[in-house]
Amino acid sequence: MSSGEFIVRHEQALRLFPTKWGRVRIAVAVALVLAFPIFANSYQLGLANLIFINIVAVLGLNVITGFTGQISIGHGAFLGVGAYASAYLVSVVGVPFLLAVPAAGLVAAVVGSFFGIPSVRLKGLYLAIATLAAQFILEFVFKGWTSVTGGTSGMSAGAPHIFGYEIHGDLPFYWILLAAAALALLFVRNLTRTATGRALMAVRDHDLAAEIMGISLFRTKVLAFAIGSFLAGVAGALWGHYVGYVTPEQFGLGLSISLLVMVIVGGLGSVLGSVLGAIFVTLIPEALTTGATMLVPDASRLTDMLAFLREGLFGALIIVTLIVEPAGLAARWERIKMYWSLYPFAR
Amino acid sequence: MSWSSLLSLIVNGVVVGSVYSMVALGFVVIYKTTRVINFAQGELLLVGAYVCFALTVSYQLPFWVSFLMTGVFCGTLGYIIERVVLRRVVGDPIVSVIMITLGLSIVLRAIVGAVFGVNSQVIPSPIPDGAIMVGGVPVSYQYLFSMAFSLVAMIAFGAFFRWTRLGLAMRATATDQQAAMAMGIDVGRIFAVSWAIACVVSAVGGVLLATISGVNLGVSHFGLKVFPAVILGGLDSIVGAAVGGVLIGVIENVADGMFKSLLDIDGFRDVAAFALLVVVLMVRPYGLFGQRAIERI
Numbered sequence: 044m045s046s047g048e049f050i051v052r053h054e055q056a057l058r059l060f061p062t063k064w065g066r067v068r069i070a071v072a073v074a075l076v077l078a079f080p081i082f083a084n085s086y087q088l089g090l091a092n093l094i095f096i097n098i099v100a101v102l103g104l105n106v107i108t109g110f111t112g113q114i115s116i117g118h119g120a121f122l123g124v125g126a127y128a129s130a131y132l133v134s135v136v137g138v139p140f141l142l143a144v145p146a147a148g149l150v151a152a153v154v155g156s157f158f159g160i161p162s163v164r165l166k167g168l169y170l171a172i173a174t175l176a177a178q179f180i181l182e183f184v185f186k187g188w189t190s191v192t193g194g195t196s197g198m199s200a201g202a203p204h205i206f207g208y209e210i211h212g213d214l215p216f217y218w219i220l221l222a223a224a225a226l227a228l229l230f231v232r233n234l235t236r237t238a239t240g241r242a243l244m245a246v247r248d249h250d251l252a253a254e255i256m257g258i259s260l261f262r263t264k265v266l267a268f269a270i271g272s273f274l275a276g277v278a279g280a281l282w283g284h285y286v287g288y289v290t291p292e293q294f295g296l297g298l299s300i301s302l303l304v305m306v307i308v309g310g311l312g313s314v315l316g317s318v319l320g321a322i323f324v325t326l327i328p329e330a331l332t333t334g335a336t337m338l339v340p341d342a343s344r345l346t347d348m349l350a351f352l353r354e355g356l357f358g359a360l361i362i363v364t365l366i367v368e369p370a371g372l373a374a375r376w377e378r379i380k381m382y383w384s385l386y387p388f389a390r
Numbered sequence: 391m392s393w394s395s396l397l398s399l400i401v402n403g404v405v406v407g408s409v410y411s412m413v414a415l416g417f418v419v420i421y422k423t424t425r426v427i428n429f430a431q432g433e434l435l436l437v438g439a440y441v442c443f444a445l446t447v448s449y450q451l452p453f454w455v456s457f458l459m460t461g462v463f464c465g466t467l468g469y470i471i472e473r474v475v476l477r478r479v480v481g482d483p484i485v486s487v488i489m490i491t492l493g494l495s496i497v498l499r500a501i502v503g504a505v506f507g508v509n510s511q512v513i514p515s516p517i518p519d520g521a522i523m524v525g526g527v528p529v530s531y532q533y534l535f536s537m538a539f540s541l542v543a544m545i546a547f548g549a550f551f552r553w554t555r556l557g558l559a560m561r562a563t564a565t566d567q568q569a570a571m572a573m574g575i576d577v578g579r580i581f582a583v584s585w586a587i588a589c590v591v592s593a594v595g596g597v598l599l600a601t602i603s604g605v606n607l608g609v610s611h612f613g614l615k616v617f618p619a620v621i622l623g624g625l626d627s628i629v630g631a632a633v634g635g636v637l638i639g640v641i642e643n644v645a646d647g648m649f650k651s652l653l654d655i656d657g658f659r660d661v662a663a664f665a666l667l668v669v670v671l672m673v674r675p676y677g678l679f680g681q682r683a684i685e686r687i
Contacts, residue, residue, distance in 0.1 A: 108485060114484070114485055114488070161668070161671060161672070164672075164675070165671060165675065167484050168421075168427050168484070168625070169621075169671060169675060171427065171484075171488060172617045172621060172667065172671070173667075173668060173671050175614070175617060175664070176617075176618075176664035176665070176667045176668050176671075179614075179660060179661050179664040180661055180664060180665060180668070182661075183658070183660065183661035296614075300492055303485075303488075303489060303492075304489060304492075304493075307485060307486060307489050311483075311485065348504055351500045351501075351503040351504035352500070352504065354496055354499070354500040354503075355496070355497050355500030355501060355504065357496060358492075358493045358494065358495070358496030358497035358500060359493070359497050360493075361489060361490070361492070361493030361496070362475060362490055362493040362494065362497070365479065365482075365486050365489055365490050365493070366475070366478045366479065366490075369479070369482055369483075369486055
């Protein structure tokens with residue numbers, strides 16, 4: 044596939060998508076995504092929208108966990124911060140939708156970097172637990188700060204308007220979420236080519252060596268949390284407006300866990316992996332439901348059982364994926380590409 | 391807030407805290423020997439409680455018999471979990487291992503939910519009703535029993551680690567795996583045994599909890615309360631796990647009561663322990679009894 048292509052000039056090496064076939068694949072993917080609404084029904088559009096939101100959130104977590112190597116078990120709560128901030132800005136303050144979403148991202152970035160400060164002193168397990176604490180503390184704030192968040196019953200996200208038109212329904216949101224996901228993808232892809240991005244990865248690979256080379260650990264780690272939670276905040280804001288309602292239950296520990304699953308199943312530190320992980324983990328529960336209803340004819344009697352079965356299979360899938368492919372789907376994709384580029388001679 | 395209501399909050403806190411201590415003990419045993427951060431500890435508690443419930447209520451076995459059988463079952467379960475799942479990810483990055491245990495917790499909770507349903511279940515207690523008065527507050531025999539039992543269990547495990555051959559091998563593995571291997575200790579077996587022990591102590595905690603207040607699927611959040619307990623006590627200390635568990639139980643109960651009566655805010659219980667956790671991490675990350683060998687950057 045990509046064989047026979049030689050990088051001989053500096054500019055070629057610096058390109059966003061270095062190989063010809065890589066660009067072709069991107070073009071095909073873009074064409075598919077643009078054509079998708081033509082033949083999709085509203086259920087499929089809804090799933091696609093969910094995937095776009097997850098891609099943005101997972102990219103954020105990947106900046107923190109994949110690129111910088113800092114574990115965050117509180118990412119779901121950062122989404123919540125964005126969702127509440129945007130809902131408050133749009134429905135109470137009356138800020139335009141297009142301004143409120145990035146503003147919500149900034150609010151989440153501030154909160155995220157605050158909870159990222161422990162990462163300067165703590166590593167591994169300790170950091171994981173500190174971010175877990177962030178998750179619970181933020182959840183408590185969502186429930187307790189009734190005057191802003193509406194407490195446990197939640198709040199309405201307000202109707203989003205763009206240039207006077209109200210955005211409502213799956214199809215308009217498809218284009219908005221697609222644009223957001225594309226921007227986030229380009230942003231993170233570009234980040235890996237900048238000095239900042241390389242600093243993040245240097246901190247992940249060896250923090251002491253990075254510091255000796257003049258990278259400020261404090262600045263870099265807090266920046267990673269800021270970027271990651273900015274993307275989380277944007278994802279949360281978009282999700283809130285898409286669903287129309289924001290409740291604390293949406294942003295519980297379960298969300299944080301499934302975002303982590305997306306990052307790890309996709310592949311740590313890989314942009315492609317974030318996309319694959321988001322698609323895979325979003326579609327798996329749906330596939331399991333469809334599969335189970337096909338196997339069990341009288342599904343209505345077994346709804347409780349079915350929920351547990353789905354949950355259990357999801358957990359089992361995490362375990363099996365991590366045992367079989369610890370480096371994630373992105374690494375598997377690289378191996379498939381390698382197999383075909385060497386085709387008759389590969390193993 | 392009156393003195394007697396404060397006292398009853400403390401007593402309740404100690405009882406819940408003794409369950410935390412058991413779960414925290416299991417967590418510390420696994421962490422010390424295998425360096426695995428086990429997020430499925432609360433689900434192991436759940437399994438123990440429900441197995442004991444099934445044996446006493448559905449099969450009508452005497453409490454102590456089913457209690458012993460639960461111990462054996464959970465020990466075997468822990469051994470199998472280590473052999474089948476965790477053994478394959480030894481040496482993987484810490485994030486992957488955390489995700490494996492999270493996956494394990496989802497699977498265990500789903501299995502328990504599918505088999506036993508979502509209703510709250512109470513194990514009939516072998517302890518007679520009645521209470522003694524402590525400072526004007528009634529403390530039921532049930533509470534006394536569970537406190538005493540977890541104290542005895544703690545001492546028994548302490549003695550096991552201190553004086554038996556296997557306990558010595560486990561401590562050696564915790565100190566230095568390679569040196570332990572060179573001394574002829576089967577480190578793989580120690581890993582499996584520590585999972586078995588962790589399952590057994592969590593199951594004991596689960597059974598105690600089930601006799602006091604009953605269990606439902608929500609009880610698995612006990613597994614997350616373990617983190618404040620072990621960090622407060624010191625991550626590598628068995629004594630720390632015991633003391634940390636009780637302290638967390640008391641602190642969250644009292645804080646919850648305070649917030650309810652003074653500020654009229656509900657649900658502070660879940661966040662009190664974690665707020666304290668953040669403070670401990672900032673001020674004294676090695677905890678009350680842990681070694682001061684925290685890696686700083």
